Amino acid sequence: xxxxxxxxxxxxxxxxxxxxxxxxxxxxxxxxxxxxxxxxxxxxxxxxxxxxxxxxxxxxxxxxxxxxxxxxxxxxxxxxxxxxxxxxxxxxxxxxxxxxxxxxxxxxxxxxxxxxxxxxxxxxxxxxxxxxxxxxxxxxxxxxxxxxxxxxxxxxxxxxxxxxxxxxxxxxxxxxxxxxxxxxxxxxxxxxxxxxxxxxxxxxxxxxxxxxxxxxxxxxxxxxxxxxxxxxxxxxxxxxxxxxxxxxxxxxxxxxxxxxxxxxxxxxxxxxxxxxxxxxxxxxxxxxxxxxxxxxxxxxxxxxxxxxxxxxxxxxxxxxxxxxxxxxxxxxxxxxxxxxxxxxxxxxxxxxxxxxxx
Ligand code: SAH
Numbered sequence: 001x002x003x004x005x006x007x008x009x010x011x012x013x014x015x016x017x018x019x020x021x022x023x024x025x026x027x028x029x030x031x032x033x034x035x036x037x038x039x040x041x042x043x044x045x046x047x048x049x050x051x052x053x054x055x056x057x058x059x060x061x062x063x064x065x066x067x068x069x070x071x072x073x074x075x076x077x078x079x080x081x082x083x084x085x086x087x088x089x090x091x092x093x094x095x096x097x098x099x100x101x102x103x104x105x106x107x108x109x110x111x112x113x114x115x116x117x118x119x120x121x122x123x124x125x126x127x128x129x130x131x132x133x134x135x136x137x138x139x140x141x142x143x144x145x146x147x148x149x150x151x152x153x154x155x156x157x158x159x160x161x162x163x164x165x166x167x168x169x170x171x172x173x174x175x176x177x178x179x180x181x182x183x184x185x186x187x188x189x190x191x192x193x194x195x196x197x198x199x200x201x202x203x204x205x206x207x208x209x210x211x212x213x214x215x216x217x218x219x220x221x222x223x224x225x226x227x228x229x230x231x232x233x234x235x236x237x238x239x240x241x242x243x244x245x246x247x248x249x250x251x252x253x254x255x256x257x258x259x260x261x262x263x264x265x266x267x268x269x270x271x272x273x274x275x276x277x278x279x280x281x282x283x284x285x286x287x288x289x290x291x292x293x294x295x296x297x298x299x300x301x302x303x304x305x306x307x308x309x310x311x312x313x314x315x316x317x318x319x320x321x322x323x324x325x326x327x328x329x330x331x332x333x334x335x336x337x338x339x340x341x342x343x344x345x346x347x348x349x350x351x352x353x354x355x356x357x358x
Pocket of ligand 1: 068104105106107142143144145163164206235281317
C-alpha cells in the first residue's frame, strides 16, 4: 500500500502526484476524493458551470492515431454546420440558462471555415445579449492549431476562452500517437500564442494511452501548473476500431476510469482554482462517469447541443454517450443530482475560473 502525501499541502512534488495517481485501494481513493472536493469548494465554490457543446464540423486535416474523425477514416460522412444554425444553437443555450457554449470542430484552416466561424462568433455575441447575459453568451473555442492571425480574429469577434489539448506532455509518446507532421512543438507554440492574444487558455491530456506511465501523467499535471493553465479538459483514452491505435495494449476500462478520476482529483489538489471539465469520455466508460467526476473535483459540464442528425458523424471514439441526450432533460437530471450532493448549477453566467479572473 502506498503512503499518501499530506493532501492539504500547497506544493505537491512530482512524486507526491505520482503516489496519488497510483492509489488503488478504496479507502485511499476516497480520502483523495474528499480532499479534492474540499479544495474545490474552498477555491471555486459549489457551482457547476454549464457549456452547451456544439460539434460544428467533423472535417479534419489531421490524422491523429487515436481519433475516429481522422482524415484517413473514409467511413465518416463529413459535415459542416452553417452560421445560422450555430446562432440558433447559441440561442438554445441561452434559453436553457447555459451561460456559455463550446464550439468544437475537426482541424481546418480553409478560408470558408475561418470566415464563417468569425461571422458566427460576431453574430452570437450580438444576438444573445440580454438581461441575463449583458455581454452575450460566453464562447469557448476548441478548433485546434491555427495561425496567430486566425486566433486574433476569433478573439476580436468575441470568443474569450480556448481549449487546445497537449494530449500528452511526453514528447516520445506524442510522436507515437501522431504522424510526423504533427509536432508537439507546434502545440506548445499555439498555447503560447493563445495566451498572447488574450484568451483564457485550457489544455488537457488523454489518460491511459498505450505506453503512457503514471510518471507521464504526473508530469502532465506539473505542466498544467507551470504553464499557468486556467481550464482543464481530460478524459480516458478510448480505442476506436478505425484508427491505428486499435488493438494496442492499454490499461483496462476500470483502470482508465479510476485513473481518469484520480487525475481530476490530483489536478484539483495541485492547481486549486481552475475550471475542470467532467468530460464525455468518462461517461463512455461509466454511465455515471461525469457525475463521479464532479465528486472528484470537476466543476464544468458540457451538455450535448450538437444537432441529432449529425451526432453520429462526430464519433471521436466509440460508445460515445448521450447520442440521444436531450438538452432539456439533461438539465433537469443534473439539477436533481447536484442538489443531492450539495452543489448547484451556475446558470446565466460565463463561469470563468477564479484563476483566470484574478
Ligand atoms: N480538433 C480539435 C478538437 C477536437 S478533438 C483539436 O485538435 O483541439 C477533441 C479531443 O478529443 C482531442 O483533443 C482528444 O484529446 C480527444 N479524443 C480524440 N480521440 C479520442 C479517443 N479515441 N479517446 C479519447 N479521447 C479522444
